[in-house]
Amino acid sequence: MNNKLKIIFFGSSYFSLSILENICKFNKFLFLYIITKDNNLKINKNNYINLIKLFSIKNGINILQSRNLNENIINIIKKSNPDLIIIASYGNLIPNSIINIPKFGCINIHCSILPKWKGPFPIYWQIISGEKESGITIIKINSKLDSGNIIFQKKCKISEKENYVSLEKKLIDISCESIIYLLHKYINNEKINEIKQINNNNYEYARKINKKIDTKINWNLSSINIDRCIRANYIYGSYFYYENIYIKLWEAEILTTKKNLYKIGEILYIDKDGMGVNTKEGIIQIKVIQFPSKKKIDIKNYINSNNIIFKIGNLLN
Structure with a gap:
């Protein structure tokens, strides 16, 4: 051509x-x-x-x-x-x-x-x-x-x-x-080989996401699955509620992956490294959050403010 x-x-x-x-x-x-x-x-x-x-x-x-x-x-x-x-x-x-x-x-x-x-x-x-x-x-x-x-x-x-x-x-x-x-x-009119797909029902389907449901953090999941949810929703932001306040969660990291005696969703600590929250299996450390009509803020800067609302021992959602 x-x-x-x-x-x-x-x-x-x-x-x-x-x-x-x-x-x-x-x-x-x-x-x-x-x-x-x-x-x-x-x-x-x-x-x-x-x-x-x-x-x-x-x-x-x-x-x-x-x-x-x-x-x-x-x-x-x-x-x-x-x-x-x-x-x-x-x-x-x-x-x-x-x-x-x-x-x-x-x-x-x-x-x-x-x-x-x-x-x-x-x-x-x-x-x-x-x-x-x-x-x-x-x-x-x-x-x-x-x-x-x-x-x-x-x-x-x-x-x-x-x-x-x-x-x-x-x-x-x-x-x-x-x-x-x-x-x-x-x-250049070169030959392009075609391979027929093996089409059956055994393969996963990537359905359209529901932002209200799929971006909400479920503390009854494991720390591994919650971490995946946060990373997958990075374009929208995951969210949770605390004392009826809608809070977006942008970054976190897995601290542990095993079950413990704390309550699911319990705030275990909050310091310059992050906020530890217990899940169904393991602890996840929240790093970056966002309050309504506010910019993203990391936990280190958040605890230096005078508006801390999170209390150790309280439950999220």
Whole structure:
């Protein structure tokens, strides 16, 4: 192929934007359209903006915004005659009426080693489940969720202290490198092998999270599982209640992992190193918290203030 590879890109998250920015660095690829949802991304406490829309305007790329892929968008895609459609964290299934349009089909970048952790929130659930490794899988999509043939996979380690943001950064870096590798294969008409997924019900599903339920700390879990919850929710912040006050929990560490005679949720100590709280199995040491309408604060600075509300022996939640 001597001309530029004509691409339509679907995406609606920070992950999508990072992939998009990387592809745009290469002048061998021509973006016909960027298709995103009409939702905005939070950039700070009071401001929301659609960063993908902002990027497309800045770079002179046509953009289509819609919560649903309606007939109008499908017709625009047909008329534009793309060589390839790339999906990266878009959030909706792509219908067959679109899948069959591009010359090379539609490919999707997924943040797990498929067929494990299909679904919309793989990064979160891999941390929650204590997985030791993650990675990305690029598939040729079909009508079923994350079930198409695999055309590329690359693994990475999940460290013991990995949180959502740090793991996402790893996967973005791998994805950026991998998608460029594949795009050069397409533009040079090189053969790309496809491996059929073994699709059955034995693999874990990464369901959409419920922020009210899944980010709440349950002290009846072990210190290991609570630590995973805090790290997995690092993008939102976990939370608990103390004397009817909603408090976010951003950082903690496992102190012990064995059962003891203290009550579940009991505050055992509070000092410059943190606040020790007993769990069903073991003690977790809280390091960074956040009160309503306040900034994050580490426990060391918190105990130097005159507004300490936590009392040793009291129970959280």
